[in-house]
Amino acid sequence: MNHLSDYLESPIRSEIFTGISEEMRPKIFSAGQRRFVKAGTTLFHEADAARQCYFVQKGRLKLTKLHFEGKEAIVRYISPGEMTAAVAVFKKNTYPVTASAVEDTTVVGWDRPTILKVLSDYPTLTINLLNGALDRLEDMQNRYLELCAERVEQRIARALLRIMRRSGRKIDSGVLIDFRLSRQDLADYTGATLYTVSRILSTWEKKGWLSSGREKIVVSDPHALVAFAEEG
Amino acid sequence: MNHLSDYLESPIRSEIFTGISEEMRPKIFSAGQRRFVKAGTTLFHEADAARQCYFVQKGRLKLTKLHFEGKEAIVRYISPGEMTAAVAVFKKNTYPVTASAVEDTTVVGWDRPTILKVLSDYPTLTINLLNGALDRLEDMQNRYLELCAERVEQRIARALLRIMRRSGRKIDSGVLIDFRLSRQDLADYTGATLYTVSRILSTWEKKGWLSSGREKIVVSDPHALVAFAEEG
């Protein structure tokens, strides 16, 4: 028997602070600036000069890349406890993505001189950052392979599972994805279109695998989705 | 007037050793083991325990990921002066990709304890590794966006340009891609099929943009390719 909670990750996983004692963390945070990002607004824009890197305390960020006409791809969602824009620390570059808040979000931001100081005080942090970058690289490579090798239906199944694992909340009827996620978002995340996503979710709803509303999805049978994603 | 050489990168770019004095480099190399990888053979396999990371001295590696039935995706080509499998250093993980030699290749490999020692002796190296990982992440994100937003023709154009920039050699008739690159390889690199790639290269050959033979491509009009890739 499979339990719904088997499909969820532990709520907050600040791998970034692994090896840093609890007492030190407030000191690190106080070196940065806390900032509130209202739902729907933008924290930083792709191609802007990268001045700060951020830690998400509460809420959720959406990282997107825009293609020159119209289409956008969702690169990743950032949950509480994760960092983003590490690029701002090490490269005198521009942001490679746009970060916007899916819901009201609070972040802590450090500018380059500050974070460099912090990193030299706590060398473990550099290693943790590198680990994070390697994780994201691997994740991206996996999604790239899926995009090459699988058809839309499978990719959507995987996307739902991936998002569910990181941002799912168990409720009576199944696992609720606990932020606003539209058909368009899922399409941008999987390289499909809004129409196709809508049609596929409809079929799955009829099969009883999930139930969905406006910008809301509850996965009621994750196991069926997994089976579907794995099968040929 | 555009010169062909405008489209090429400088031949060897060991960003990994930026900030490390020339005298030190032999010491770092001698801490590792030199290894010869015959064309067509495999240096390491996806999912094997990651024991060593590698620096390519000569030749060329192909990094691929295999999907469970059949299809494979080319994640990246590694040219002389670049490192790969940094994951072996920091994570007690498995390799996320397979590395095979496209041509006869020599690498230097370090196992975890050795490279950790080296890194603590030369802290700049850690930063350089992180920089490299961030570059590759960005590259992957770009290709992901392209795969979502563009059609095959454009992706193939971009792929050719990308490969040409890193591995092109100027000859009389244009820029020669200086390793064996089959239609299948290009297809695996762009998420297309062998047939489609073949058809597209044929059309471009008729237009005079390139000339190609068995596992060989010479781009004679890079500018036309750029224009094609950029246009809608």
Place this chain on the structure above:
DNA sequence: TTAGTTCTTTGCGCTGGCGCAACCAAGGGG
């Protein structure tokens, strides 16, 4: 409550690109 906006659903027709099949061309080993 109403009007306006934003998100979703679904029918329908179209097409980019896949993939088979059959054939051609270039190496390479003996």
Place this chain on the structure above:
DNA sequence: CCCCTTGGTTGCGCCAGCGCAAAGAACTAA
């Protein structure tokens, strides 16, 4: 030199998924 393997080309049919259009549903502001 010939044979055999490996890679490339091209015609043909097919279908997954796109994208328009039009209607419906849910939220929002006034």
